[in-house]
Amino acid sequence: MQRDFDVLIVGAGLSGIGAARYLKVKCPEKSFAVLESKPEMGGTWNLFRYPGIRSDSDMYTMGYAFKPWTNPKSISHGDIILNYIKETSAENGIDAHINYGRKVVSASYDSKNTRWTLEIDHNGTPETWTCNMLFGCSGYYMHDEGYLPEWEGYDDFEGTLVHPQFWPEDLDYAGKRIAIIGSGATAVTLLPSLAKTAAHVVQVQRSPTYIVNRPSEDKWANRFRRFLPAKLAYALSRWRIILDGRMRRQKMAKNIKGAKRFLIGEVAKEVGDAVDWKTHFVPEYWPGQQRICAVPDGDMFEPLKTGKASIHTGHIERFTKTGLQMQDGTHIDADIIITATGLKLHFLGGMQVSVDQQQIDPSKLLIFKGFMYSNVPNLIYFSGYTNASWTLKVDLVAEFACRLLRHMDRIGARQVVPVASAEDLAQTSESIKFTSGYFLRSLKDLPKHGKAFPWIHEQDYLWDRKTLKRGKVDDGALTFSKGDPMILPQEQVRREAAEIAAQ
Structure with missing residues (x-):
């Protein structure tokens, strides 16, 4: 050999x-x-x-330059x-x-x-x-190995503890109460997926992150592919997204306060009065300092508005037998705790x-x-x-x-x-x-x-x-x-x- x-x-x-x-x-x-x-x-x-x-970037730029992405889903x-x-x-x-x-x-x-x-x-x-x-x-x-913060009481929890990096294939979460710890791309992906069959899903976050609603399909890319040769359509789609992203970042850098107001305002429109967006969707940092979480077709917002899911912003004091004890005195009951706490x-x-x-x-x-x-x-x-x-x-x-x-x-x-x-x-x-x-x-x-x-x-x-x-x-x-x-x-x-x- x-x-x-x-x-x-x-x-x-x-x-x-x-x-x-x-x-x-x-x-x-x-x-x-x-x-x-x-x-x-x-x-x-x-x-x-x-x-x-799913991807946290569009697949027209996350795909290889030499191999066109042909699936209609841009967030795939x-x-x-x-x-x-x-x-x-x-x-x-x-x-x-x-x-x-x-x-x-x-x-x-x-x-x-x-x-x-x-x-x-x-x-x-x-x-x-x-x-x-x-x-x-x-x-x-x-x-x-995934990152797991040091909290007291891990061994006290009598339910199922899961890190998304090592998801059990046989995990049955239908009808269960689920707590997802985290505010990044993994957490906002899991919430709408689990809420479809779980009894209730609560996202527990120490602090909010920026969320943006994006269509799962890129209408321009699909139009290009419908009328143009595959390679040309793919190249046009890539360059449109690259240049649009560059202009958006430049605009954001010139008016960072305006960008923050815009991003938060868009989420406020999505959730309306159903969610306390001032508490759960106003980050302490500026846009661009961390990756902005994209939610395709607003899939995260629907279960929040219907009550199938909720968000709790605050610090965890410890794990208990039946869930999470928060420092503000709230106890979050959970059969399954998912630690989407990072890499x-x-x-x-x-x-x-x-x-x-x-x-x-x-x-x-x-x-x-x-x-x-x-x-x-x-x-x-x-x-x-x-x-x-x-x-x-x-x-x-x-x-x-x-x-x-x-x-x-x-x-x-x-x-x-x-x-x-x-x-x-x-x-x-x-x-x-x-x-x-x-x-x-x-x-x-x-x-x-x-x-x-x-x-x-x-x-x-x-x-x-x-x-x-x-x-x-x-x-x-x-x-x-x-x-x-x-x-x-x-x-x-x-x-x-x-x-x-x-x-």
Whole structure:
């Protein structure tokens, strides 16, 4: 069995399958394999199985640039998205390259041989795989552990406790009283789905989030598809949504107070007097600091208006035998408690990374243009946007990665590294624009932004498109070599950075 490749892709989810397709089409001479820890592909869309799971972005921009999204639903269900990923893999001959049940434990890079050595756990059996270039497509959160706040009384609760990340297939919630803890996309998806058959569903939130009603079908995209060739219709739909989203964000930034009034006002119109919207739908933060939850066709509002569901805003004091005791004295009775309390972030799928026998501390790295890390050679990571669809960024990075590989072949380089000086590493950015809990909880342990280009990365698709799609590969920000030792050894850089920061 071959275990040495030009490129290894870690993860067979939306990013990994997309990266593999670009690699196969743009760099057909490169050997590659995909390593997936689970027994099936799909990533997020294979892991999450809770009722009603759907995209939180429109599928015309969350779909791949090269494969038109043809389902009439723009906000689509998880099983349809999973089928889309599987179709992409089958149509492009990716299936044969995927190796399932292989979790990457560690990855060590040797600059002398320009090789990554990956230690793999194959269902309990150790394996070693090697490559020249490593693509990290494993996403940003732990698949085997969700975030659970520390509350008293977990063991006291005599009902059923469920985390959406590990939804039991045999869970019977018909006629049950259900409490959903959380205010994000998962909670607002679960509420209308469970309310169809549950006795009552109450969403328990510490603080409100912004909610927007969106049609599940994009009328313009469906019209384009009806009258135009599929690829042209898809391209027009994508660009209409991209440009509309950009203009909306610019408008919101110019009048942030007006944007807040508008978003809250729209929800107030939806729920009317049936819900205390001033208590449950007025967030403390500004629009754009966290992702705005989209509810297709207002499906969340209907059960709130009919009384099949309700919202309680406040702090949980403890779990009890029969539900939740709130700090305001209210007791919420529940047969089932669902902890939609968020994700736990980690670095490159949780693998341990070293370069020239020096262990890498992710919190000491800088993010290079949103797809590489400072002083880490031959590694490209794939991550999406916080203010737009995930795959918009994945497409750009995958295409750039292929351009990078072809450029290295042309100049005879075997190693590429974004070199950061001690001064660069000492000047990390303190500004935090994204304030979601799962991000802030992990901020200290993750790579940082710098003060200036190329160590600063804005969440801007058009800028990234200009930089990654049309910009030069060798623009002076990357260092190419045939396999020289690291110019700036990691430990030396860290010491120098600490000295500069202390001055």
